Amino acid sequence: MKKGAALDGHRPTAGTAAGASASPVADVPTRDRVTQLLLERGATTAAQLGTALGLSPAAIRRHLDAMLADGDVVAREEAVRGHRRRGRPAKVFLLTDAARVRCGTHHYDNMATAALRWIARTGGSAAVETFAAEQVAALEARCQAALADAGDDPLARAAALAAALTAEGYAASATAIATGGQLCQHHCPVAHVAAEFPQLCEAETAVISRLVGTHVQRLATIAHGDGVCTTHIPTQPGREQSGRTVTTVRTDR
Template sequence: MQVPEEIRNVGVVKYEVLVGNGAEASAAVSDGRTRDRVAQLLRRGPATAAELGAQLGLSPAAIRKHLDALLADCLVETREVRRTGPRGRGRPAKAFVLTAAAREDLNPHHYDNIAAAALRWIAQNNGPQAVTAFAASQIQALEDRCSAALEEAGTDPIARAEALADALTAEGYAASATTIASGGQLCQHHCPVAHVAAEFPQLCDAETEVISRLIGTHVQRLATIAHGDGVCTTHIPHRPAHTPSDRPARHPKADEMLSTTTVRTDT
């Protein structure tokens, strides 16, 4: 009998151990649960061993033991932490992030292949503009739901970003909003269409337009999971919210975008 491999156990809990030594089995299961919690925290974005330990009530040394196991199984990778001030003594701090394989295990994308194939067919038969129209129509339902959730958020872009983060989290995006010196930042730690969006950036573009309309000001995408970043990050500058008359217009409907246009040329 074989025990299925799962990310929460990362190959530590072996059948032989379970039947051979109860104490060792209990310790291994406990380790697996802790690693599962570490992986869930890293789902929110990069973190150092010290930050993970503080959230789990464990020492950095104890956390590193679990991180080493996740590294060995190619479930996490390291990145150097960027420091804005002078660097202190010792080695530069390392942040840990989930690999693409680990994100797939935590949030499986069962229909990515057929979705990508469908968009390829649309692009081949109707052109790239048809993919843009499809992306706009698909994201419209999300916009409508989030718009209803933002009705009491007021007009301040940062306040609206915080309300939008809650709405997106309810939609499965694991979003958060923070205030920074230049404005605000909306982070999405999970993207349901990341694998498809890597091939069809129109999906990301449509989502960015929706974020801009919902917040009521121009925004700038700084990073996306689809392009290999750990988090989708959108910058919200310090600007007054748009009035209803000057907000960015909704994307034209799909049938309007797919209609034939005539271009006049001077003779």
């Protein structure tokens, strides 16, 4: 993305009247920014995108309509948990698989999937689980080093883990919520492979549990069609579980 690009991607120039339509080339920087926000945040409303980019509702709608037509985004109703407000749910936008690929994600998916299929055929599910655990071992070691000064509080460790995962390319964030904490990963480099082999997600969740030092719940994953991988960290951890238990909970059904 070019520095100094106009936020709305079509700042008038000397040869363009203020009210004239922007050229497709001039729209590219803004579409890059929209793509980056959707990559980082997952499912997002047009209003949220417009606010983040400083665009009017009409301007952000123009970009989203173009991206819908090009197959870069899809729209769906926002999932509402708990009490549902009156009226229709807001519409949210997500990147398509093709757009994620152009962001540099999912490299070597076909080869990785073929390799895991071979492992499953020759060694069974246990062999896939062992492979998945070994794959995340190096990541765990690097993140463990990054958490050396984070203390014992699970939420403080989650915040440090989010920074470590972001450095690893996961675009992660950690927030405190009423029931504890929430760790979100806005990018998954193996989402396509994990869609067929959930052992990869399970191994990663086990790593998160060990690193934050408490029981965690995986609420959503990009591999299963969610916009963000979301892990819940309860306020009152079950210490009797020695901080090693992992629970996967699907909340999008």
